[in-house]
Amino acid sequence: MPKDGGIGASTTRREDVRFLTGKGKYTADINVFGQAAAIFVRSTVANGVIKSIDTSAAESMPGVLAVFTGEDFVDVGGNPAGWLINSRDGEPMKEPKRPVLAHGKVRHVGDAYAAVIAETEQQARDAAEEIIADIEELPAIINMADALAGDNVVHDEIGTNQCFDWGWIEDNRAATDEAIRNAPHVTTLELVNNRLVPNAMEPRASIGTYDAAGDSYLLQTTSQNPHLTRLLISAFVLGIPENKLTVIAPDVGGGFGSKIYHYGEEALVLAASKKVGRPVKWVADRTESFLSDAHGRDHVTKIELACEKDGTFIAFRTTTLANVGAYLSNFSTATPTFLHGTLMAGNYTVPNVYVNLKAVFTNTAPVDAYRGAGRPEATYSIERVIDMAARELGMDPVELRRKNFIKRDQFPFTSAAGLEYDSGDYDALMDKMEAIVDRKAFEERRKASEAKGKLRGLGINAYVEACGIAPSNLVGVLGSRVGLYDAATVRVNATGNLSVMVGAHSHGQGHETVFPQIVADMLGIDPASVDIVHGDTSKIPFGMGTYGSRSLAVCGSAMVRATEKIIAKAKKIAAHMLEASADDVDFAEGQFTVKGTDKSVSFGEVALKAYIPHNYPLEDIEPGLEETAFYDPANFTYPSGAYACEVEVDPETGKVTIERFTACDDFGNVMNPMIVSGQVHGGVVQGIGQALLENTTYDENGQLxxxxxxxxVMPRADDLPFIAVSHDGGTPCTHNPLGAKGCGEGGAIGSPPTVVNAVIDALQSGGKNVTHIDMPLTPARVWAAMNNA
Amino acid sequence: MYAFDIERPSTIADAVKALKEEDAQALGGGQTLIPTLKQRLAMPSALVSLTGIGEMKGVCLADDGAVCIGGATNHATVAKEAAAHYPGLAGLAANIGDPAVRNRGTIGGSLANNDPSACYPAAALGSGATIITNAREIAADDYFQGMFETALEDGEVITEVRFPVPEKAHYQKFVQPASRFALVGVFVAKYADGVRVAVTGASENGVFRWSEAEAALSADFSAAALDGLTVPADEMIADLHGSPDYRAHLVKVMTGRAVTAAA
Known part of the structure; x- marks a missing residue:
């Protein structure tokens, strides 16, 4: 049993005390003396030429301090894409400039083309209404196939709506084509992975403060990775030196990916603060969030699965159009490629995989990573087509998957899509899932549903994903323009308690609880004496932020390395105090002990000695006890899972209700099971939202x-079932010191195909020849599918 | 929001007087009006709050047994206080929105706004209610005049709504999953002289009576009586959540369920 509060304990979340009592401090809660308010003027048309913007009336309105338009930023840089993708022909992707404020053209509804700074928000809103923009509306480019076919382009300077045409792995293309041509059975499925709006509970907000005394800037903002934001603003957008810019992300109310990226509003409040000589604050309203946060998913895919008559997989081949929206958000080119195409072998020994993916500009909000980021799209395509193949072949969907699973003794396993999975046991997950589900009794449950006039279906799914991003060397080869290590500083204070500065940012994940559990466990001390510090570039060595389920696997590993350095140094100090050789000193349960003796000193005594170095070997050891480590992982981590969902469908209305949901995940070693269960719950709920509810829709004019x-439609409690979660007994990650795999996204990756497979199973049981319905499976869509079948 | 003055009269007479000011706007529970103001989609000079008018609040019984509800009575109060007298109506009120909406929103506000997806219009039309204003009494059949359109004149205030109590009644709502308004809602009420069926959420013309169903159910109050009837999809609402065909189909399904639940 884990000891109280250490690794493996379900310690309750210490941060929840402030969150649940209204004591959290979010950016909007911060008010700076003398602050002015910023309001953005956003395009109401999807595509248009800015002929002129008359700001004179607005500038003379009461309380107005300044008005900005795109003209004011033509001489500064643009917000860049963080990942270079080359097309199949070797050409680099098309990278149109993404300015602070739209200039020349507006490219989506919600594209900001002006900003007003005024004494109060109300005055800024009043003045914003007086800005007269002459915008010549052009036909909107919304549908991706049309965007590629037509002459109307989102960015005139690149002359095409195709950002890139990517092949993965291009060298496998011919072999995959050949294998599919000769296969005895090919199952083909065309599907849409629906666009999602992230809908963090806290809308984006930023406060820019320019300090003339030091010619320095402070940005307080809603960010998942303040260091990356600082880097982008410094190196690409405004050119403020990094040493003159502090970025602080205080409490952040959810991100789900949407707050990874740097947005123009952040640059604007900084520039505006310098111009008006006052702090400038902006808080998005909910409509702005819908229109201007980076959205997620939005793929149109054709997938083919070739197999032998006995169900042995021969090849997966996909062609996908991926919407990147009107501008390239920071990770928008990595998400559909290296976080998607590389997973297209799934959990299977399939020998041939080929992915062709075209990224397409449209007059819609930018699309980027959203919880799961590319892997949900991969899993959805694979697991839907496998389910369809099982039906066509007359095989049990579990058995078909098992037949093709990578077996436990085959790890490490290099998949046909090029990743080396380090560990896993997919059959064990399937065994566990089947035991919880009690498949044998399913027919009884189906009969009970039918007696009520409902159709009942069982959907199952297996997934593997790649997270804990990522090895810098590997991603550098693949086109990343940043490294993906992380960093931590462990500072032991003189009185023996600890402040741990970590590069990961916690905005719901529970780092403030889990990270101290790990350090305390390593040092044999009370977790209450350890606090983490995060989200402030002036206090933290560096960080690449929180996304891609990387906080624990990467930043947590850096923290372990730094703590190991602390122990090594403390052992030397203890050896001196104990008049022994460091090699003869053991450290356990917070005590340094000379081997074979009862001579010992506590960790606290050693800490005090480090800061009051009387009788201290200053010639050999520096005073103080503080260590920093940067950790760059050797590989991704590869969580996997087996999921099951049971639904009832009302055949009269098409309404789907989820009756049971089972999530069996392998996250490697689990640090805090309660928090991991919470991550699974949240991910599954978002996946159910995608599968049944969330219906992002632009009309042909580009109106959202x-x-x-x-x-x-956001998922609400009464849309959801009890979720049975199991994540014990996982296979440890083989390459990080914690043996941990990321747990933040598995739920969102594993659940959508599980739900859809269940609904199709239900409809088939009712004699309806429905083989696929695109998400979200709203009552109207299910009803229409039943009636067309 | 734009700036506005707020008036809080305590009598109907004072409210009517305040509403005579140019661009003055009555404020019930504010469940539609306040979000509209926040979006800067309306610019009234003054809001005249009706919720402080004691004579417009509460539920009582008329001498003829009708349930009388003050125009400024919130949904939660109706759900509680009408339950013993008119459970079909109380059940409808109990499922409007969420607790916050039910404790702010008022019956008068809902009927004056006449949102095509609101629940109360179905109850009022389905019950043959009488809408009583500061100036006159209006039969429900004359009151609803299309989406967001009613017989109310400018400055006219709904002071009370009088519901004759049926032998049986039930409201079935198929919710629009985001707003939780009715994608289709059907109120069925069986009176001694016949059955009334009122449909909300479905039509571009707002709440309407499904007369074929009324005739069939008046002869035989069972879901089976609807067999063979169809609802035309013409002029049904098309939106993200349902096509005209789907809504027309749901009208029949929900009517059948309401009859079964009431019977």
């Missing part, structure tokens, strides 16, 4: 029809 909670 689902731009408020009156139309955008």
């Amino acid at each position: 029809l689902s731009a408020s909670y009156m139309d955008y």
Whole structure:
């Protein structure tokens, strides 16, 4: 049993005390003396030429301090894409400039083309209404196939709506084509992976403060990775030296990917603060969030699965159009490629995989990583087509998957899509899932549903994903323009308690609880004496932030390395105090002990000695006890899972209700099971939202029809079942010191195909020849599918 | 929001007087109006709050047994206080929105706004209610005049709504999953002189009576009586959540379920 509060304990989340009592401090809660308010003026048309913008009336309105337009930023840089993708022909991707404020053209509804700074938000809003923009509306480019076929382009300077045409792995193309041509059975499925709006509970907000005394800037902002934001603003957008810019992300109310990226509003409040000589604060309203946060998913895919008559997989081949929206958000080119194409072998020994993916510009909000980021799209395609193949071949869907699973003794396993999976046991997960589900009794449950006039279906799914991003050497070869290590500083204070500065940012993940559990466990001390510090570039050595389920696997590993350095140094100090050789000193349970004796000193005594170095070997050891480590992982981590979902479908209305949901995940070693279960719950709920509810829709004019909670359907408690979660007994990650795999996204990756497979199973049981319905499976869509079948 | 003045009259007479000011706007529970103001989609000079008018609040019984509800009565109060007298109506009120909406929103506000997806219009039309204003009494059949359109004149205030109590009644709502308004809602009420069926959420013309179903159910109050009837999809609402065909189909399904639940 884990000891109280250490690794493996379900310690309750210490940060929840402040969150649940209204004591959290979010960016919008911060008010700076003398602050002014910024309001953005956003395009109401999807595509248009800015003929002129008359700001004179606005500038003379009460309280107005300044008005900005795109003209004011033509001489500064653009917000870049963080990943270079080369097309199949070797040409680099097309990278149009993404300016702070739209200039020349507006490219999506919500594209900001002006900003007003005023004494109060109300005055800024009043003045914003007086800005007269002459925008010549052009036909909107919304549908991806049309975007590629037509002459109307989002960015005139690149002359095409195709950002890139990527092949993975291009050298496998001919062999895959050949294998599919000769296969005895090919199952083909065309599907849409629906666009999602992230909908973090806290809308984006930023406060820019220019300090003339030091010619320095402070940005307080809603960010998942303040260091990356600082780097982008410094190196690419405004050119503020990094040493003159501090970025602080205080409490952040959810991100799900949407707050990874740097946005123009952040640059604007900094530039505006310098111009007006006052702090400038902006808080998005919910409509702005819908229109301007980076959205997720939005793929149109054709997938083919070739197999032998006995169900042995021969090849997966996909062609996908991936929407990147109007501009390239920071990770928008990596998400559909290296976080998607590389997973297209799934959990299977399939020998041939080929992915062709075209990224397409449209007059819609930018699309980027959203919880799961590319892997949900891969899993959805694979697991839907496998389910369809099982039906066509007359095989049990579990058995078909098992037949093709990578077996436990085959790890490490290099998949046909090029990744080396380090560990896993997919059959064991499937065994566990089947035991929880009690498949044998399913027919009884189905009969009970039918007696109520409902159709019942069982959907199952297996997934593997790649997270804990990522090895810098590998991603550098693949086109990343940044390294993906992380960093931590462990500072032991003189009185023996600890401040641990970590590069990962916690915005719901529970780092403030889990990270101290690990350090305390290593040092044999009370976790309450360890606090983490995060989100402030002036206090933390460096960090690449929180996304891609990387905080524990990467930053946690850096923290372990730094703590190991602390122990090594402390052991030397203890050896001196104990008049022994460091090699003869053992460290356990917070005590340094000379081997074979009862001579010992506590960790606290050693800490005090480090800061009051009387009788201290200053010639050999520096005073103080503080260590920093940077950790760059050797590989991704590869969580996997087996999921099951049971639904009832009302054949009269098409309404789907989820009756049971089972999530069996392998996250390697688990640090805090309660928090991991919470991560699974949240991920599964978002996946259910995608599968059944969330309906992002642009009309042909580029208006977002689902731009408020009156139309955008977020999952609510009464949409959800009890979720049976199991993640014990995982296979440890083989290459990080914690043996941990990322747990933040598995739920969102594993659940959508599970739900859809269940609904199709239900409809088939009712004699409906429905083989596929595109998400979200709304009652209207299910009803229409039943009636067309 | 734009700046506005707020008036809090305590009598109907004072409210009517305040509403005579140019661009003055009545404020019930504010469940539609306040979000509209926040979006800067309306610019009234003054809001005249009706929720402080004691004579417009509460539920009581008329001498003829009708349930009378003050125009400024919130949904939660109706759900509680009408339950013993008119459970079909109380059940509808109990499922409007969420607790916050039910404790702010008022019956008068809902009927004056006449949102095509709101629940109360179905109850009022389905019950043959009488809408009583500061100036006159309006039969429900004359009151609803299309999406967001009613017989109310400018400055006219709904002071009370009088519901004749049926032998049986039930409201079935198929919710629009985001707003939780009715994608289709059907109120069925069986009176001694016949059955009334009122449909909300479905039509571009707002709440309407499904007369074929009324005739069939008046002869035989069972879901089976609807067999063979169809609802035309013409002029049904098309939106993200359902096509006209789907809504027309749901009208029949929900009517059948309401009859079964009421019977």
